[in-house]
Amino acid sequence: MPEEEYSEEERKAFEEKIKRMSPEELKEFQKRNCVFCQIIIGQIPAKKVYEDDHCLAVLEINPAAPGHILLLPKEHHAIMPQIPEEEIGHLFMAAKHLSHALLRGLKCGGINLFVANGAVAGQKFQHFVIHLIPRKESDGIKLELPQREIPEDILSKINEVVQNRFNELMGIKKELVKVETKEHAEKKKEAADEEESEKKKEETEKTDPQEEENEDEKSEESEEEKDGSISLDDIASVLNGGR
Amino acid sequence: MVCELCAVAKKEVESELLYEDNEIMAVVHLKPAIPGQIIVFPKHHYPIFEQVPDKIIAKMFKIANKLGIALFESLNCHGTNLLINNGVAAGQTMAHFSLNLIPRKEKDGLKLQWEPKKASEEELQTAFLMINEKSKELHPDLFGREEKNEELVEERGRPKEIKLDKKKENYLLKSLKRLP
Ligand SMILES: [Zn+2]
Numbered sequence A: 001m002p003e004e005e006y007s008e009e010e011r012k013a014f015e016e017k018i019k020r021m022s023p024e025e026l027k028e029f030q031k032r033n034c035v036f037c038q039i040i041i042g043q044i045p046a047k048k049v050y051e052d053d054h055c056l057a058v059l060e061i062n063p064a065a066p067g068h069i070l071l072l073p074k075e076h077h078a079i080m081p082q083i084p085e086e087e088i089g090h091l092f093m094a095a096k097h098l099s100h101a102l103l104r105g106l107k108c109g110g111i112n113l114f115v116a117n118g119a120v121a122g123q124k125f126q127h128f129v130i131h132l133i134p135r136k137e138s139d140g141i142k143l144e145l146p147q148r149e150i151p152e153d154i155l156s157k158i159n160e161v162v163q164n165r166f167n168e169l170m171g172i173k174k175e176l177v178k179v180e181t182k183e184h185a186e187k188k189k190e191a192a193d194e195e196e197s198e199k200k201k202e203e204t205e206k207t208d209p210q211e212e213e214n215e216d217e218k219s220e221e222s223e224e225e226k227d228g229s230i231s232l233d234d235i236a237s238v239l240n241g242g243r
Numbered sequence B: 001m002v003c004e005l006c007a008v009a010k011k012e013v014e015s016e017l018l019y020e021d022n023e024i025m026a027v028v029h030l031k032p033a034i035p036g037q038i039i040v041f042p043k044h045h046y047p048i049f050e051q052v053p054d055k056i057i058a059k060m061f062k063i064a065n066k067l068g069i070a071l072f073e074s075l076n077c078h079g080t081n082l083l084i085n086n087g088v089a090a091g092q093t094m095a096h097f098s099l100n101l102i103p104r105k106e107k108d109g110l111k112l113q114w115e116p117k118k119a120s121e122e123e124l125q126t127a128f129l130m131i132n133e134k135s136k137e138l139h140p141d142l143f144g145r146e147e148k149n150e151e152l153v154e155e156r157g158r159p160k161e162i163k164l165d166k167k168k169e170n171y172l173l174k175s176l177k178r179l180p
């Protein structure tokens, strides 16, 4: 699919425009400017390999390998968290059946299912898409995951913060919207400062393992106050510091 | 041969458990590509994607989606990847089907990519015909007739309208700005 190119000026104007839009306007705007929405309404031709009321699968015209399928929800959603649950179940069931057809139809050695949410993850279009990529030995496609050794304490910390949030999401619908009051912002700043000093603490931990238990308790306390304070940056800095 | 994920499912080895029910499990990956990588898998031993029942697939991805939101909000990552390595040629390392959820940020060093190649009309048509033929043979219920599709939709009920909360809206804006 062709990518749209924007000049710096156009990009700025584009961003400004988006900022001023209501959610409804934003959605309309996205649809008009979305290659996939145009394919879905039939404005841009494509090779459709599957279609129902909720999703459409087409062949990628710039494939990673022959038979590369793009599976799209018909409704315009930018990323997976915006898609209603029922739709998610349906989409990935369709993905499974398409994967099966690819595997047998093309007699390939395997299939990758790939989703990127956000540009840093490699998302190229503003419409959520599931890639199904037929694979053969040494085809030059890089979708293997390297394995890294991670200290246990970091893993359990990750588990703790992710699980806390996950349980909230799964449980009785808790308030997710937080109103950003002045007080709140101040608290946030305090938390950030605390985080800084915590980082220093962690550094001391590394050199002074005897005090570890004590320090751990403390950081756990502040953890709760800040509501999920460990970030990938924190983890990265701890990992780098530890080496 | 001992299956690593079966061992986790049977609690024969330790794991960082995030979610469990009768059919599926989600754990923090102990040797992740990026710390915070999560694996979601069926407890029953299914080697590949195609063998897993629809109902379990639907549940796995719903849970994966919630876990993805939890990653965004708890680890402050800027993106997530969802990756299935299905078959040895696709990088599958364990003989037990699983999906990977990977938190991402700028310059995290992880490269998941491919070189897009322009396909000729002929190549596209060939792939199209091969896939179509197999689809109809394997899943006549899904790919065969239009009416069947409607029944499927009927069963699932109408999709609910999604209401974005403030946080997601903000994320949307943020992600839009990052997109080309
Ligand atoms: Zn769209």
Ligand SMILES: [Zn+2]
Pocket (backbone or CB within 6 Å): B003, B004, B005, B006, B007, B044, B045, B046, B095, B096
């Ligand atoms: Zn197994």
